[in-house]
Amino acid sequence: MDRIRLVGGNELNGELPISGAKNAALPLMIASLLTKDPLVLNNVPRLADVKQLERILENHGVDIAVQGRRRGDDEMQGQRITFTAHDIVDTCAPYELVSTMRASFWVIGPLLARMGEARVSMPGGCAIGTRPVDFYIDGLQQLGAEIEIDGGYVNAKAPGGRLKGGKVVLPRISVGATHVIMMAASLAEGTSVIENAAMEPEVTNLAECLIAMGAKIEGVGTRTLTIEGVDTLHGAEVDVIPDRIETGTYAMAVAMTGGNVLLKGANAEHLRAALDVLKETGAQVIEEEDGIRIVKNGSGIKSIDVDVSEYPGFPTDLQAQYMALMSRADGTTTIRETIFENRFMHVSELARLGAHIDVDGQAAEVTGVEHLKGAQVMATDLRASVSLVIAGLAAEGETIVNRIYHLDRGFERLEDKLSRCGAKIERVSG
Numbered sequence: 001m002d003r004i005r006l007v008g009g010n011e012l013n014g015e016l017p018i019s020g021a022k023n024a025a026l027p028l029m030i031a032s033l034l035t036k037d038p039l040v041l042n043n044v045p046r047l048a049d050v051k052q053l054e055r056i057l058e059n060h061g062v063d064i065a066v067q068g069r070r071r072g073d074d075e076m077q078g079q080r081i082t083f084t085a086h087d088i089v090d091t092c093a094p095y096e097l098v099s100t101m102r103a104s105f106w107v108i109g110p111l112l113a114r115m116g117e118a119r120v121s122m123p124g125g126c127a128i129g130t131r132p133v134d135f136y137i138d139g140l141q142q143l144g145a146e147i148e149i150d151g152g153y154v155n156a157k158a159p160g161g162r163l164k165g166g167k168v169v170l171p172r173i174s175v176g177a178t179h180v181i182m183m184a185a186s187l188a189e190g191t192s193v194i195e196n197a198a199m200e201p202e203v204t205n206l207a208e209c210l211i212a213m214g215a216k217i218e219g220v221g222t223r224t225l226t227i228e229g230v231d232t233l234h235g236a237e238v239d240v241i242p243d244r245i246e247t248g249t250y251a252m253a254v255a256m257t258g259g260n261v262l263l264k265g266a267n268a269e270h271l272r273a274a275l276d277v278l279k280e281t282g283a284q285v286i287e288e289e290d291g292i293r294i295v296k297n298g299s300g301i302k303s304i305d306v307d308v309s310e311y312p313g314f315p316t317d318l319q320a321q322y323m324a325l326m327s328r329a330d331g332t333t334t335i336r337e338t339i340f341e342n343r344f345m346h347v348s349e350l351a352r353l354g355a356h357i358d359v360d361g362q363a364a365e366v367t368g369v370e371h372l373k374g375a376q377v378m379a380t381d382l383r384a385s386v387s388l389v390i391a392g393l394a395a396e397g398e399t400i401v402n403r404i405y406h407l408d409r410g411f412e413r414l415e416d417k418l419s420r421c422g423a424k425i426e427r428v429s430g
């Protein structure tokens with residue numbers, strides 16, 4: 001099994017390209033199921049989750065054509081991929097394909113809306129909480145779906161073959177449920193309203209893609225989405241937004257190791273809350289025409305308390321990385337995880353590197369230490385894994401990160417990007 005080996009202590013300097021966002025690319029790819037026509041996506045990252053979703057879509061009959069896969073430096077550029085779901089040959093998404101990734105469950109929305117039926121295995125994804133699917137089921141029922149759960153599968157049918165517009169009030173903000181209900185409502189008969197919708201940039205990226213495909217959606221970027229269903233959607237060409245979580249991760253790495261890095265292609269608008277916190281900790285955040293420059297001089301890191309929250313708040317997907325940063329801060333920091341009930345799996349692994357962290361329910365108290373020291377650690381989920389990488393970059397000596405298949409789900413060419421900025425990091429096979 002591959003591992004990451006890194007030797008800490010080097011500053012990061014140079015340019016680091018930001019990839020297309022995993023969490024935007026996945027729902028955009030799934031939207032291709034809504035139309036017979038080609039959906040062209042630009043800036044798709046090369047990630048294990050993208051590959052896995054390609055397999056799932058192919059199982060439904062989607063034709064996938066990748067253009068511009070070139071060698072060398074060009075691999076730093078995102079892929080341009082055309083997805084054509086001319087005929088849906090299978091409306092079942094089986095356990096073997098769906099169990100590794102949360103987003104794969106989202107095919108239920110388009111399949112049900114276009115074909116009038118779907119049978120989808122309950123999803124997998126990062127083990128960061130119970131992550132039920134009740135909001136999806138209730139929401140689709142509000143659009144007229146008949147749903148039963150049997151043997152780990154959600155079986156959904158639209159009476160008469162078509163969903164009907166309805167009002168969906170999400171009990172709490174859910175990114176995935178917003179994606180799914182928005183896609184389903186786009187092809188329903190009549191008007192739907194989603195209240196308490198997620199406003200994450202990835203939701204806006206999907207809404208704009210659906211609009212480019214002919215959907216009628218109002219309220220994009222707000223908590224209330226109004227969707228007037230149309231009979232058919234058509235093809236479109238859409239850009240995947242830059243990955244704000246990758247951006248925040250590398251920004252925190254620089255804030256921790258020191259140095260000067262341009263995060264090329266990053267969008268500061270999508271990451272305001274986290275960048276504001278980063279500034280307060282003592283890093284300089286400079287918005288430039290082609291990205292965000294992070295400059296950190298000196299070793300002092302100020303401790304700043306953070307409560308994660310839905311967009312536009314501080315993202316839960318940056319909580320682990322921020323904890324790594326605060327493990328070296330002056331004083332004590334309280335970090336509250338408010339979205340997932342079990343997202344502190346990185347705490348015990350950061351402790352192996354010398355971090356002092358106490359967890360009490362949903363709050364972690366991090367007491368900064370002067371030095372971290374390299375060790376063997378184990379990645380437990382995607383963002384936890386990368387928190388260990390950035391802590392290792394700032395630690396003395398060698399760190400080995402085991403079980404890095406988690407990292408490959410969401411970070412494109414991680415060791416390559418970091419080593420170009422001066423990090424001593426490599427992938428070790430076997």
Ligand SMILES: CC(=O)N[C@H]1[C@@H](OP(=O)(O)OP(=O)(O)OC[C@H]2O[C@@H](n3ccc(=O)[nH]c3=O)[C@H](O)[C@@H]2O)O[C@H](CO)[C@@H](O)[C@@H]1O
Nearest residue numbers: 023103131132133134135136173174175176316317339340
């Ligand atoms: C592939 C992808 O984009 N994943 C992101 C997405 O996950 P995902 O869409 O799964 O996360 P949600 O926004 O749905 O989860 C928010 C909260 O709602 C709860 N909930 C959700 C659905 C439901 O039916 N019932 C229910 O109780 C969840 O358990 C969680 O406590 O948004 C999360 C929150 O920003 C991010 O951490 C994930 O990286």
Ligand SMILES: C=C(OP(=O)(O)O)C(=O)O
Nearest residue numbers: 102103125126317382383
């Ligand atoms: C939690 C994440 O992914 P998933 O929802 O697929 O588990 C993530 O991207 O951080």
